[in-house]
Amino acid sequence: MNYLELFDLFHQCRLGAVLAARDDIILDINQQGDIFLNGKGNLKGQSLRRIADFLCISPAGQDFIPSRAGDGVSFRCTPVTDGQYGNPAFHEYLLPVCVLESGLFPAQSRMVVFRDATSQFFFQLLEHVFHQMNEAVTIWDNQCRILMINKAAEKLESHLSDDVLGKENAALYKANKNSILAIPQVLKDKKPLLNLRQDVFTNSGKEIEMVSSNYPVLMDGRVVAAYSMMQDHSSITELHHRIGELQRTLADTDPAQTPKTDSGLTAHYNFSDICFTSNSIRILIERSKMIALSDSPVLIYGETGTGKELFAQSIHNASRRKHCPFLAINCAAIPETLLESTLFGTEKGAYTGSIQRKGLLELAHTGTLLLDEINSMDIQLQAKLLRFLQEGEFRRVGGVKSIHVDVRIISNTNIAPMEAIQKKQLRIDLYYRLGIANLTIPPLRERKEDIPTLVQSFLLKARKATGKSVLGIDKHTLSVFFAYDWPGNIRELQHAIEYSMTILPFDLQYITPEYLPDHILDATAAAPAPVQNELPKENLVRAATRKTARTLIQQTLAEHQNNISESAKALGISRQNLQRYIKSLDL
Known part of the structure; x- marks a missing residue:
């Protein structure tokens, strides 16, 4: 087998493949790769960095020394886990898949394999918009099982998506008297139910008064899904009451005679x-x-x-x-x-x-x-x-x-x-x-199972205040929260989230431990650390407390003579993330 046969194999799998020298000059590219990059057969000899810099990925680890044993040829495949989206043309998005090295390739070259990621990009884009909406939204399949729930709906219903995904509507809600469950009705009748006043109990016992608009999703005349857009009716009632109270106050009260409080x-x-x-x-x-x-x-x-x-x-x-x-x-x-x-x-x-x-x-x-x-x-x-x-x-x-x-x-x-x-x-x-x-x-320390729901509620408020697109906290931050005793209870948790959102970079979507207040990290530093072999390598730094992360990065930089690229490889994180850690930890 030679690399051209690999090219053809990847083409059959609708994968692009480019063979690049160490200086990022394109030595060869397969047919699917040429199509993806709109090369029209003219990409050989050009700079990969100029045409598609997101594919300029060097293999991690030590130098690869190819060897042959009989008819066998050694390969090394390095998966790309933190690749950047490439956007070669309008409405087209690509992602690198892996980097291959082999004795089949010309000396000091590597093959970068990439794929069409347009659908994935738009799914993540729409998912981001979905979670930023003020309206609570849930999406259901045609078997009445919940597919997606946005952050506003999590707050309204005190549900966490991980706990409810895949569960049936009837297992999550019970209609109160003179009320109905809308989604089963919409799926059955194939018609929307708009501006429906509902009074339901969730499976955790929370009563919700809401106004919802519910729609079926039809494809080729068949119902494939349904979705519900909800507003908390109690907040609408409260708004009307406050408006009425203000009107009465303005009409009946003489400010000069009324003490202010x-x-x-x-x-x-x-x-x-x-x-x-x-x-x-x-x-x-x-x-x-x-x-x-x-x-x-x-x-x-x-x-x-x-x-x-x-x-x-x-x-x-x-x-x-x-x-x-x-x-x-x-x-x-x-x-x-x-x-x-x-x-x-x-x-x-x-x-x-x-x-x-x-x-x-x-x-x-x-x-x-x-x-x-x-x-x-x-x-x-x-x-x-x-x-x-x-x-x-x-x-x-x-x-x-x-x-x-x-x-x-x-x-x-x-x-x-x-x-x-x-x-x-x-x-x-x-x-x-x-x-x-x-x-x-x-106190919060006696009901720590409420922490994830509270965090989502505080994140919703903090997103509006800061304009940052944060989806949640990662599992290591959650572990810190569960290990901490919260002497200040819910108010302290709220302040911790607000602090983290204030210092978190705009391009991060999850709060990691290094962005938590120091007093929380110091108090939990003595807690048992996660088992090393249970953590993915790329989460090594994120799992550490601020002090531990600082020490780990300093040691790694010293071992690699302050070479950012080599240190990032050793830590299992991207070069950009390492630079971000260096800045945030004042190294």
Whole structure:
């Protein structure tokens, strides 16, 4: 066999093949390769780098020494795993497949094999657009099995694509009363269902109110697939409510007479905004929905960053008071001397310079007042709050007239209530009044199965803020996240994602460990490293922590006299990626 026979074999397989010298001059090219590169038979003797630089690939490893044994000829094939797309003409894209070396070839030459990758390129392009869409989209085959789900749909449904791909519609959703599952109906009738109001439960127990438009995909008169485009109906309802609230406020309120607060008049979050897959949060949401139906005071305990206010706002928006004011105040952020007047209001002359002004309790009339970090409130002021909870009325600071208001109190604390009582930070009688309905939000370290869903939610927000086209985190970053204990809980995870998105280069699609905050990498450095032989060689650097990666690259560069190309080969990554690591690690 000579290389011309290889040329013909590759041509029959619709693969291009070019034989190039060490200086990248084209020695020969097969018929399919000439077609791919639009050479018209004139490519021999020309520079491969000028015509198709994406094919200028040198074999990895040591120099190849061809040998013959009887009639056999030795070959070496180096697969190309990180090749660049070539674009020789409009709507044409090529990718290198492998580099061949053999004693059959002229001395110091190699054969680069490449293929048509137009379909692959456009699939990746459309997949990228698919994941950047704000609308939630799912695609199903004609057997009602899910084929694709975009990032917005993952957030809406608290699903991860790896967990649901290939599953049937009926296994993922259950229609609530007076609702239907749209996709099976569309596949059956071969007709779209547009602007359909749906109320469904996912297989994780999350209830979703949505408006969807559902379409069949027909080819040659047969239904081959269907897709659904969805919007969260609760967010649409909330938008209408906020517009109405703003209109009423503008029409009825005199800004000169109304005290300004930072807390706003509406609650923005609903239970559908809570991202989870864990059973503990599902049970907590179900309990919270039942609590929302009553007017009993609620006490929420959770460590810092667990989402206490998110639950408080969701309870308000699921209650009969949802169209009424929602006010929040952080008891730890306001000095004791001002907190009383902020809550209860003042009468003119109560103290020097005081004016008649309503407090938050009056402003929240018919609605909900959230007392954040109630354990930071002065014990004496807690006694006045207790009287209000018992009697439903209070007096302004400096006032003698009792004022009756209808307000639901939700409070939260970042330390266990009994611990706060022991430390004299919370009155026990107030605890029994505030805690008629008690909720405890587990820390993130106790429900790490929620991390992938939370990450996708934070990435969706960060993509909009940074304009970067990041699809997710790689498996090694996920391993770091699972190894870390998250003392700052969900808020710390959100900040970690925002930090990574800020420093991540625009051309990367996945967050790798070297872009995580140093304190997370330092805390997980002592965790067991991945088994070396279970990792692909090209992921060696990505699997390392920042410090380890820095040391590994420094040693490799020293071993190869700072030769970038040779060092990249030794590390199993591309030359461009190595340069990117050098820059990001300040080497």
